[in-house]
Amino acid sequence: MTLDNATRERILAEVDAGFDAQLAFTQELVRHPSLRTEESSAQDLMFAAMQDRGLEMDRWELDVDDIASHEGAGIIDVSYDDVDNVVGTYHPALEAGRSLILNGHIDVVPTGPESEWATSPWDSRIDGDWLTGRGSGDMKAGLVANLFAFDAIRRAGLSPAGRIHFQSVVEEECTGNGSLAALQRGYTAEAVVIPEPEEDMLVRANVGVIWFRLRVSGKPTHPREMSSGFNAIDAAHHVVGRLRELEDRWNAQKDSHRYFEDLEHPINFNLGKIAGGDWASSVPAWCEVDLRVALYPGVTAEDAWTEIIDHLATVVDDEHGHPITARTTRNGFFAEGYVLDEGSDAENVLRGTHREVFGDELRTFTTPGYLDGRVFTQYAGIPALVYGPISEAIHGYDERVSIESVRRITKSIALFIAEWCGITEARAESDPGRSHSS
Amino acid sequence: MTLDNATRERILAEVDAGFDAQLAFTQELVRHPSLRTEESSAQDLMFAAMQDRGLEMDRWELDVDDIASHEGAGIIDVSYDDVDNVVGTYHPALEAGRSLILNGHIDVVPTGPESEWATSPWDSRIDGDWLTGRGSGDMKAGLVANLFAFDAIRRAGLSPAGRIHFQSVVEEECTGNGSLAALQRGYTAEAVVIPEPEEDMLVRANVGVIWFRLRVSGKPTHPREMSSGFNAIDAAHHVVGRLRELEDRWNAQKDSHRYFEDLEHPINFNLGKIAGGDWASSVPAWCEVDLRVALYPGVTAEDAWTEIIDHLATVVDDEHGHPITARTTRNGFFAEGYVLDEGSDAENVLRGTHREVFGDELRTFTTPGYLDGRVFTQYAGIPALVYGPISEAIHGYDERVSIESVRRITKSIALFIAEWCGITEARAESDPGRSHSS
Numbered sequence: 001m002t003l004d005n006a007t008r009e010r011i012l013a014e015v016d017a018g019f020d021a022q023l024a025f026t027q028e029l030v031r032h033p034s035l036r037t038e039e040s041s042a043q044d045l046m047f048a049a050m051q052d053r054g055l056e057m058d059r060w061e062l063d064v065d066d067i068a069s070h071e072g073a074g075i076i077d078v079s080y081d082d083v084d085n086v087v088g089t090y091h092p093a094l095e096a097g098r099s100l101i102l103n104g105h106i107d108v109v110p111t112g113p114e115s116e117w118a119t120s121p122w123d124s125r126i127d128g129d130w131l132t133g134r135g136s137g138d139m140k141a142g143l144v145a146n147l148f149a150f151d152a153i154r155r156a157g158l159s160p161a162g163r164i165h166f167q168s169v170v171e172e173e174c175t176g177n178g179s180l181a182a183l184q185r186g187y188t189a190e191a192v193v194i195p196e197p198e199e200d201m202l203v204r205a206n207v208g209v210i211w212f213r214l215r216v217s218g219k220p221t222h223p224r225e226m227s228s229g230f231n232a233i234d235a236a237h238h239v240v241g242r243l244r245e246l247e248d249r250w251n252a253q254k255d256s257h258r259y260f261e262d263l264e265h266p267i268n269f270n271l272g273k274i275a276g277g278d279w280a281s282s283v284p285a286w287c288e289v290d291l292r293v294a295l296y297p298g299v300t301a302e303d304a305w306t307e308i309i310d311h312l313a314t315v316v317d318d319e320h321g322h323p324i325t326a327r328t329t330r331n332g333f334f335a336e337g338y339v340l341d342e343g344s345d346a347e348n349v350l351r352g353t354h355r356e357v358f359g360d361e362l363r364t365f366t367t368p369g370y371l372d373g374r375v376f377t378q379y380a381g382i383p384a385l386v387y388g389p390i391s392e393a394i395h396g397y398d399e400r401v402s403i404e405s406v407r408r409i410t411k412s413i414a415l416f417i418a419e420w421c422g423i424t425e426a427r428a429e430s431d432p433g434r435s436h437s438s
Numbered sequence: 439m440t441l442d443n444a445t446r447e448r449i450l451a452e453v454d455a456g457f458d459a460q461l462a463f464t465q466e467l468v469r470h471p472s473l474r475t476e477e478s479s480a481q482d483l484m485f486a487a488m489q490d491r492g493l494e495m496d497r498w499e500l501d502v503d504d505i506a507s508h509e510g511a512g513i514i515d516v517s518y519d520d521v522d523n524v525v526g527t528y529h530p531a532l533e534a535g536r537s538l539i540l541n542g543h544i545d546v547v548p549t550g551p552e553s554e555w556a557t558s559p560w561d562s563r564i565d566g567d568w569l570t571g572r573g574s575g576d577m578k579a580g581l582v583a584n585l586f587a588f589d590a591i592r593r594a595g596l597s598p599a600g601r602i603h604f605q606s607v608v609e610e611e612c613t614g615n616g617s618l619a620a621l622q623r624g625y626t627a628e629a630v631v632i633p634e635p636e637e638d639m640l641v642r643a644n645v646g647v648i649w650f651r652l653r654v655s656g657k658p659t660h661p662r663e664m665s666s667g668f669n670a671i672d673a674a675h676h677v678v679g680r681l682r683e684l685e686d687r688w689n690a691q692k693d694s695h696r697y698f699e700d701l702e703h704p705i706n707f708n709l710g711k712i713a714g715g716d717w718a719s720s721v722p723a724w725c726e727v728d729l730r731v732a733l734y735p736g737v738t739a740e741d742a743w744t745e746i747i748d749h750l751a752t753v754v755d756d757e758h759g760h761p762i763t764a765r766t767t768r769n770g771f772f773a774e775g776y777v778l779d780e781g782s783d784a785e786n787v788l789r790g791t792h793r794e795v796f797g798d799e800l801r802t803f804t805t806p807g808y809l810d811g812r813v814f815t816q817y818a819g820i821p822a823l824v825y826g827p828i829s830e831a832i833h834g835y836d837e838r839v840s841i842e843s844v845r846r847i848t849k850s851i852a853l854f855i856a857e858w859c860g861i862t863e864a865r866a867e868s869d870p871g872r873s874h875s876s
Contacts, residue, residue, distance in 0.1 A: 022708075086521060107720065109720055110716040110717050110720070112716060112720070112722075112723055113724060116655075116723070117726075137598075137661075161527070173717075173719065174718075174719075209719070211718045211719070217554075231708075231709060233709050233712050233727075234709065239674050240483050245630065267858045269671075270718065270719065270720075270721055271669060271671050271672065271715075271722070272715045272716075272717055272718035272719060272720055272721070272722055272723065273670050273714065273715035273716060273717065273718060274712055274713065274715060274722075274725065275709065275712065275727070276712045277709075277710045277711035277714050278548040278550060278710075278711060278771060279547050279548050279611075279710055279711065279728075279833070280612075280649045280708065280710035280711060280728040280729060280730040280769075281547065281611065281612070281649070281708065281710060281730045281771075281833065282547055282548070282550070282710070282807070282833040282834075283708055283833070284550075284711065284712075285550055285835070286550065286551060286554075286709055287712065290715070290717075290718040291669075291718060292718040292719045293632070317622065322563055331718075332718060333719075369660060369719075370719070371590070393659040394660050394662070395719065395720035395721070396720075396723065397716070397723070
C-alpha cells in the first residue's frame with residue numbers, strides 16, 4: 001500500500017459515513033424494474049446521480065449496425081429504441097495517475113412468477129444483513145458501490161489523479177452488447193473493475209456463452225390418431241437430450257483447460273425456456289426451447305457453434321425412429337470466455353486493498369457464467385477485475401445481497417481507486433466536472 | 439325405407455341442386471375464425487341462415503353458474519361474455535312425426551403457426567375434392583349439412599312432420615358445455631344427429647376426456663450453479679413420463695371394455711401444450727403442461743381423476759432424487775365417454791338411408807376422441823348418431839373435408855330427416871316459422 005494510514009482511514013471512514021445513503025440509493029435503483037429494453041428510467045437515475053457528482057456525461061442509444069459489425073456482438077432480436085448506455089467521466093485537474101473504468105450493468109433478468117417471491121421483486125427491503133430485490137446482487141449493489149467509493153474519496157478531501165469512466169451499461173444478461181458499445185465508443189483505460197456478485201472473490205477465468213433457440217417441428221394431429229402424429233414437445237426433449245451428449249463431451253475435456261480442472265461441471269447447457277403447442281387436445285407440432293451453452297476460454301464462439309450444429313445434424317430421428325426437424329436460431333450471446341492473466345499490476349493493487357479491508361488474502365476462482373470482463377480483455381487488452389459482493393439467488397426468487405459484504409467491497413474499491421489512480425489533496429477550487437483538460 | 443322412390447329421388451336431386459350454395463356457405467362460415475370465445479360473428483351467420491329459413495330462433499349467452507352446477511360440466515376458465523349458443527326450431531303444422539335434434543359445434547381449435555399452412559387457415563379454398571380451412575371438417579361442413587339437408591326437403595315441396603331443433607353450439611372442443619347448456623335450456627328430442635367428421639361412419643363408442651394443467655415448481659438459479667437448482671422443464675418431462683405409466687395401465691385394460699378390444703391404443707394421454715421459464719440464462723423453476731387424458735365409457739370422470747391424482751401422488755422426486763412439487767388444476771373437459779346402444783330405431787333408420795346413398799352397409803366404429811354425443815346419451819337418454827364426412831388433419835395443418843363425402847352425408851341426413859320425422863306434402867300456406875303450435 002502506498003497510501004499512508006491516515007489517508008486510508010479517512011477514506012474508509014467516509015465509506016461508512018456515506019453507507020446509509022448508498023443503501024438507500026441502491027434500494028431506489030432496485031425499485032426501477034430495468035428488465036431488458038426497459039432500462040430507461042433506471043438509467044435516468046444513474047445519469048442524474050453521475051451528473052450530480054460533476055462528471056462529464058455521455059448517454060447514447062445503442063446502434064444496432066455498429067454493434068452487429070463487431071465479432072463479439074450478440075444477436076439482437078429486440079428493438080434498441082431507448083436502450084441507452086450511460087457513462088460519466090471524471091477528469092483530474094492534472095492527469096498524472098493511471099486511468100480506470102468502473103463498470104456495471106443496469107439490466108436485470110426476469111423475475112419468474114412474482115407470487116413465488118416473499119415480497120415484490122421490485123420492492124427492495126433491508127432484512128438484517130440482506131438487501132433484497134431483483135437486481136440487488138446482480139448487480140445494482142456493485143454499480144452503486146462504484147459511485148459511492150468515489151464519493152468517499154472526494155468527501156475525504158482527496159482527488160483521484162487518473163481519469164475514471166463510470167459505466168452503467170445495458171445488455172449484460174443477454175448479449176454483452178452494452179459494454180461492447182462503450183468500447184466501440186472509445187472508452188478505454190488501464191484497468192477495469194466490475195463489481196459483479198462474486199462472493200468477495202476475484203474472477204480468474206470464466207466461460208463464454210452462446211444463446212440459441214431450437215425449434216422442433218412435426219405433424220400435428222387430433223389425439224384420436226395420436227400415433228400417426230408426432231409430439232414436438234417430446235421430440236424437443238429428445239433433441240435436448242442428444243445435445244447433452246455434447247455437454248458431457250465438453251465437460252470431459254476440462255483437464256485440458258487451465259483453471260477449469262477442479263470444477264465439477266464447468267460446462268452447463270441450460271434449457272432455460274420452453275413453449276410449444278396451443279391446445280390440450282391437439283398433438284403439438286412445434287416446440288421451441290431457448291438454450292444457453294457455455295464454452296471454455298480459448299474456444300471461439302464460431303468453433304463452438306460449428307460443433308453444436310454438427311452435433312445436431314446427427315439428430316435425425318427420435319427414439320421411435322420418427323424423423324425430427326430441428327432448426328436453430330442464435331438469439332443472444334455469441335461470446336468467448338476469458339482468463340485474467342496472473343500477476344497484473346491491477347490485480348496486485350486489488351490484492352493489497354482487499355487484504356487491508358477484509359484482513360484476508362484475495363481468493364480467485366473460475367466461474368461458469370458469462371461476464372462482460374471478456375469485452376475488455378479480449379478486445380482492448382484491459383485487465384478486468386470482476387470482483388464483488390456476496391449474494392444469493394441472483395437469477396432466482398428472493399434475490400439478495402449481503403450488506404456488510406457490499407460495505408467491504410465498496411471500501412476495497414475506494415482504496416483501489418486511490419491506489420490505482422493515485423490521489424492528490426483536493427484544492428478548494430477544484431470541481432471535477434469542470435477542471436478536466438479540454 | 440318407407441319413402442317411395444320418387445320422393446327419395448326428389449329429395450336427393452334437391453341436395454344436388456343446392457350443393458354449390460351449400461359449399462359456398464360452408465366456405466363463408468370457415469372464413470369466420472370461430473376460435474374459443476370468438477364464435478360471435480360465426481354465430482351471427484348461423485343465426486341469420488336459420489332465421490332466413492323461417493325457424494323459431496333462440497340465441498343465448500352461456501350462463502356460468504347454470505353450467506357449473508351440472509355434473510358433466512367442464513371447468514370454465516374463460517369469460518362467457520358473448521359466447522352464445524344458437525338454436526333454430528322447426529315446428530310442423532301438425533306434430534305427427536318423431537322429433538329430432540340436428541347438432542353441430544361452431545368452435546374450432548387453434549391453427550398452430552399459420553406459416554405452416556399452405557394457405558391461410560381462414561381462407562377456405564376448394565381444391566379438387568377438398569374444401570380447406572380450419573374447422574372445415576371439424577365441423578362446419580357438418581353443421582351446414584344439417585341446414586341444407588332440411589332445405590332439400592323443403593325445396594322438394596315436402597314438410598317434415600316432426601319437430602326439429604337445429605343447434606349451433608360452442609365449447610365442443612374444450613368442455614362440452616355448449617351442448618350441455620342447450621340440454622339445460624330444455625331442448626330435447628327422440629334422436630340427435632351430429633355430423634362430426636367420422637369418415638362416413640357411425641360412432642358406436644367413444645372415450646371420455648379430462649383436461650388438466652400440471653405445474654411443476656422448483657428452485658430457480660443462475661446456470662453457474664445449475665447443479666444446486668432444479669430444472670422444472672426437465673422435471674415436468676419426468677412427471678409426464680410417470681403419468682404415462684397410468685396411460686399404459688389403462689390401455690392394458692382395453693379387453694374389459696366392450697368396443698375397445700380391437701383398438702391398438704384406445705387411451706391417449708396427450709401433452710398438448712407446454713410453457714416454462716423466462717430466460718435462457720436462468721434455470722427455470724416452473725413449467726406448466728396442459729394434458730388431455732382419455733377414459734373408457736363406464737368409468738366416471740370422478741373415478742378417473744382420483745386415479746390420476748393418486749398416481750401423481752407417487753411422483754415425489756425426479757430420477758436424481760430431487761424433490762418435485764407438481765400441482766394439478768383441471769381446466770376443461772371433465773366428461774365420461776358413451777356407447778350408442780345397438781339396435782335403436784334411430785340407428786336402424788340411418789342404416790337404411792346410408793345404404794341408399796352410399797350403396798354400402800353403414801359401418802360403426804369406436805373413436806378415441808371426445809364427442810358431444812355423451813351429453814345427449816348420458817343426461818337425456820337420447821340416441822346420438824355421430825356420423826359425418828371424410829376429413830383430413832382436423833386438429834392439424836391444412837385441415838380439409840371431402841366434398842363428395844359431404845354431398846353424400848347431406849343426402850343421407852336429408853333422407854334421415856324424412857324417414858325419422860316423416861314428411862307431408864307442404865301446403866302452400868305453410869310457413870315453418872309461424873305454423874308451430876304455441
